[in-house]
Amino acid sequence: MKKTIILIAFIVPCWMFGQNIPLNRDLQIEYLLQQKNQLPLSTTAMAPWVLQVPDSIIKTEGSWLKRKLFNEHLLGVSEGDVWLTVDPLINLQAGMDRISKTKTWTNTRGFIIKGKIGDKVTFESTFQENQAALTPYLYDFAFKYRIIPGSGRLHGYNGGNTFDYSQSSGYVDYTPSKHFDFQLGNGKHFIGEGYRSLFLSDESFSYPYLRITTSFWHFKYTNLYTQFQDLRKNVVDTNYYRKKYSTMHLLSWDVTKNFNLTFFEAVVWNAGDSTAPRGFDVNYLNPVIFSRPVEFSLGSPDNELMGFMGSYRLNRTTIYGQVMLDEFRMKDVLAGNGMWANKQAFQLGVKSFEPFNIKGLYILAEYNTARPYTYSHSNRITNWGHYNQPLADPLGANFKEGVFQIRYQRDRWIGNITIISAMYGLDMNNSNYGKDIFQSYYTAVQFFGNRTGQGLRTNLFYSESELRYVINKKMHLEAVGRMLYRNEHNNQWTQRDNEFTLGLRTNVFNRYGAF
Numbered sequence: 001m002k003k004t005i006i007l008i009a010f011i012v013p014c015w016m017f018g019q020n021i022p023l024n025r026d027l028q029i030e031y032l033l034q035q036k037n038q039l040p041l042s043t044t045a046m047a048p049w050v051l052q053v054p055d056s057i058i059k060t061e062g063s064w065l066k067r068k069l070f071n072e073h074l075l076g077v078s079e080g081d082v083w084l085t086v087d088p089l090i091n092l093q094a095g096m097d098r099i100s101k102t103k104t105w106t107n108t109r110g111f112i113i114k115g116k117i118g119d120k121v122t123f124e125s126t127f128q129e130n131q132a133a134l135t136p137y138l139y140d141f142a143f144k145y146r147i148i149p150g151s152g153r154l155h156g157y158n159g160g161n162t163f164d165y166s167q168s169s170g171y172v173d174y175t176p177s178k179h180f181d182f183q184l185g186n187g188k189h190f191i192g193e194g195y196r197s198l199f200l201s202d203e204s205f206s207y208p209y210l211r212i213t214t215s216f217w218h219f220k221y222t223n224l225y226t227q228f229q230d231l232r233k234n235v236v237d238t239n240y241y242r243k244k245y246s247t248m249h250l251l252s253w254d255v256t257k258n259f260n261l262t263f264f265e266a267v268v269w270n271a272g273d274s275t276a277p278r279g280f281d282v283n284y285l286n287p288v289i290f291s292r293p294v295e296f297s298l299g300s301p302d303n304e305l306m307g308f309m310g311s312y313r314l315n316r317t318t319i320y321g322q323v324m325l326d327e328f329r330m331k332d333v334l335a336g337n338g339m340w341a342n343k344q345a346f347q348l349g350v351k352s353f354e355p356f357n358i359k360g361l362y363i364l365a366e367y368n369t370a371r372p373y374t375y376s377h378s379n380r381i382t383n384w385g386h387y388n389q390p391l392a393d394p395l396g397a398n399f400k401e402g403v404f405q406i407r408y409q410r411d412r413w414i415g416n417i418t419i420i421s422a423m424y425g426l427d428m429n430n431s432n433y434g435k436d437i438f439q440s441y442y443t444a445v446q447f448f449g450n451r452t453g454q455g456l457r458t459n460l461f462y463s464e465s466e467l468r469y470v471i472n473k474k475m476h477l478e479a480v481g482r483m484l485y486r487n488e489h490n491n492q493w494t495q496r497d498n499e500f501t502l503g504l505r506t507n508v509f510n511r512y513g514a515f
Contacts, residue, residue: 372434
């Protein structure tokens with residue numbers, strides 16, 4: 001009988017096809033370490049990258065169990081110009097917080113489906129069901145905000161430190177020519193070259209989006225249309241969470257092969273409710289950059305953000321930075337009067353691939369800061385947040401932060417250390433000192449004299465070390481040992497966490513909670 005589907009358990013040698021790199025910092029680093037020719041900086045300015053890398057459906061030697069466990073996709077399908085792979089998503093880890101004597105564990109089961117139809121259409125679908133017993137600081141966060149960082153809303157509370165949650169994502173991508181790419185999906189994005197982003201990060205939950213990428217000459221221009229959600233119930237439609245929409249433009253210009261300038265702008269608006277529905281405002285469908293004149297012409301209460309990003313590459317070392325201008329009043333900036341409406345954030349960093357000619361080594365050092373009330377807005381729903389988390393740096397605003405990361409890989413062994421040191425000002429005495437972006441800036445504690453770190457001055461030290469062994473490169477399956485130490489303190493209280501875990505996981509997506 002004519003075969004209509006070819007499974008890898010029975011197939012001939014090898015089928016090659018292209019797939020996008022997932023939004024995973026570790027896999028992106030690994031890919032760039034392997035490249036002899038570096039990617040254009042406009043390509044790496046926004047992730048997931050609009051870039052297809054080779055993958056294969058291949059039959060290796062050995063028993064079925066050995067091949068599936070160590071070398072192959074779980075399932076592979078190929079017929080004509082259609083390719084498909086199916087792999088499990090797992091995260092099975094157990095450990096203990098040695099300070100609180102709390103047992104911690106994670107039990108994640110799911111799947112990821114990737115495919116390609118012809119030369120122009122690719123798609124991906126993922127689903128994960130999770131149960132987890134969390135270390136104390138993450139338990140406090142989940143209990144307060146009713147979400148798991150970056151991973152969705154809680155289904156239920158099972159007592160103790162255990163939570164149940166799920167997440168799904170997917171997209172369909174159509175590339176009609178080398179100049180255009182259209183992607184419709186539910187997922188996340190990250191803008192920038194660093195560990196953090198002051199524009200748009202993947203720290204919050206997935207959201208529906210339409211992404212249009214246009215490439216011409218030395219430019220890459222991205223339109224991103226999204227729907228975000230506020231987890232506070234609508235006072236009118238009490239059965240629904242409130243929605244908001246956003247339009248983002250990103251124009252990235254490779255001035256030279258090693259120098260890039262990128263302009264970013266975004267506008268976010270309230271979707272309304274049954275008494276005053278607004279929906280997606282067609283005025284913001286305009287794909288041409290500069291939304292500010294549109295917002296002004298509408299006389300709207302919408303929130304506009306603007307930023308600039310630059311990066312310079314010297315051999316395999318990149319110096320990068322971001323400037324976010326939420327609001328900017330030159331007169332008050334020059335006066336240095338600390339007006340609350342001067343809301344800006346800044347980033348400066350450097351990262352190096354294989355410095356000192358050490359193969360497999362990656363190092364990053366980065367500094368981020370955001371003034372009080374940055375990313376907040378007059379209306380609490382039109383802030384730059386989604387699903388009870390900031391859309392930029394997870395620290396929100398009113399902070400200074402340093403990040404250091406080192407990663408080394410040799411064959412299938414990977415070691416990495418991430419260290420974060422931060423200072424921020426928490427709210428106190430029921431006053432808004434500017435860290436919580438979900439409060440209206442109309443409740444600012446003072447008009448002038450605002451300084452970064454005001455409020456309850458708090459220091460954070462976060463360190464995470466991992467030693468991993470890659471079992472299956474196709475599935476990204478790895479065994480991992482992990483040590484976390486966290487110390488958050490001020491003059492009123494101290495919270496310390498020291499967690500050690502061992503486990504087995506598929507390293508497909510970023511992990512969250514580094515705050």
